[in-house]
Amino acid sequence: MRSLYSGRCPRYFCTWQNGVGLPRQLENGGGSGKATSSCEWTTLPPTRYSAWVYYDSPELQDFVRWLAATTPSIWLRAVSSSVPVLLVSVQTVHLLGMSVVIAANGFVAIGLLGGLRSHDALASLTRKVIPWVGTALALMLVTGIMLIVRWPQRILLSPAFVPKLVLVVCGTALLFYIERATNRQQDGLKVRTPAAMALAILLVLTWTAAVIAGRWIPFA
Amino acid sequence: MSPAELAQALRAMQEWPLVHAIGGNAYAFPLLDAAHILFQAFVVGSIAALDLRLLGYALMQRPVTELVRHILPWTWAAFAGAAVTGMVLFVLNVTTFVDNRSFLIKMLLMLLAGANMLAFHKGAYRTIGEWDLGSPPPQAARLAGALSLALWLGVVFFGRYLWYPWSNRVGF
Incomplete structure (x- = not known):
């Protein structure tokens, strides 16, 4: 099939000229911020690395260089560059894990806001989702490590990577706290109270920010 | 409409102010994509919960009707969000997407999921x-649950795959 597209690309990210629709900046070791494609809209804002920024540290850069040269990294890149089925499968598992985490946390938040039948329904829901969320996070850890090994400079050197990890840890801790609080025998957290509503909003905001930060990794 | 006219119409869509506003903004595209992924995650996760109930693997202590009543309205709300953000993402890439096999397969799989x-x-x-409660779901319900899980898995897979242009590439 021939593409109908002709003329220049009016978009910031352009699969047509850029191949995979992602900035090429980190691929060249970062720094220049110059677009490598013919699409003039893909020019990235100049990066503002400075000495205290962790992703600019020589140790991390050395580690990334070492990791990118290991056999698994070379193999994962070689396999996924010609036919990206493996890469997309890994991303799909990562996304499905995220679906479990987001839906579970979403319904816990809905329950805290009073969207479920009763308080008991929320308490049993929080108990039930914990093992699912744990399994999903474990799957995401495995697939996430595969994605890092495949292209360490894109992920480890991205300013969005560590914020994403911190947000995921915060969201998970918040979910565990809510599970404990709703299942306490006395003094348990009650739905529709100000504390429950504040927790629900915090939970939603934390996971939303985690998803945004995660999506931002290749763009940052 | 002839192919040439279609191409003309699509190219005209690329000149929409919306496209230029988002194309010229470094933050708009990643944010839109993140919103689409967030909504999509909720849709897939909540549908998977119902599917697992229909398969008899999870939530067996709860009546199906109660789950349907509590889960599906939120699923539809999230689906609306995913559809709106998805349409904007589509318009931004319209000339490549109409030609993108992965995108067409994704749309087809979503239609099949709807039919299911x-x-x-x-x-x-x-x-x-x-x-509703206390007995394993019938064969037809289990089939619907399994089909739904498989179709949404495919939707997520091709939703990722569509970013890798392969219409002009050998292999799948």
Whole structure:
């Protein structure tokens, strides 16, 4: 099939000229911020690395260089560059894990806001989702490590990577706290109270920010 | 409409102010994509919960009708969000997407998932009174759950795959 597209690309990210629709900046070791494609809209804002920024540290850069040269990294890149089925499968598992985490946390938040039948329904829901969320996070850890090994400079050197990890840890801790609080025998957290509503909003905001930060990794 | 006219119309869409506003903004595209992924995650996760109930693997202590009543309105709300953000993402890439096999397969799989849902509601769900709680779901309901899981898995897979242009590449 021939593409109908002709003329220049009016978009910031352009699969047509850029191949995979992602900035090429980190691929060249970062720094220049110059677009490598013919699409003039893909020019990235100049990066503002400075000495205290962790992703600019020589140790991390050395580690990334070492990791990118290991056999698994070379193999994962070689396999996924010609036919990206493996890469997309890994991303799909990562996304499905995220679906479990987001839906579970979403319904816990809905329950805290009073969207479920009763308080008991929320308490049993929080108990039930914990093992699912744990399994999903474990799957995401495995697939996430595969994605890092495949292209360490894109992920480890991205300013969005560590914020994403911190947000995921915060969201998970918040979910565990809510599970404990709703299942306490006395003094348990009650739905529709100000504390429950504040927790629900915090939970939603934390996971939303985690998803945004995660999506931002290749763009940052 | 001839192919040339279609191409002309699509190229005209690329000149929409919306496209230029988002194309010229470094933050708009990643934010839109993140919103689409967030909504999509909720849709897939909540549908998977119902599917696992229909398969008899999870939530067996809860009546199916209660789960449907509590889960599906939120699923539809998230689906609306995913559809709106998805349409904007589509317009931004319209000339490549109409030519993108992965995108077309993704749309087809979503249509099939919708048809599967309709078939379930017109079929096995009519006799819900007999298997709402306390008995394993009938064959038809389990089939609907398995099909739905597989179709949404495919939607997520091709949703990722569509970013890798392969219409002009050998292999799949």
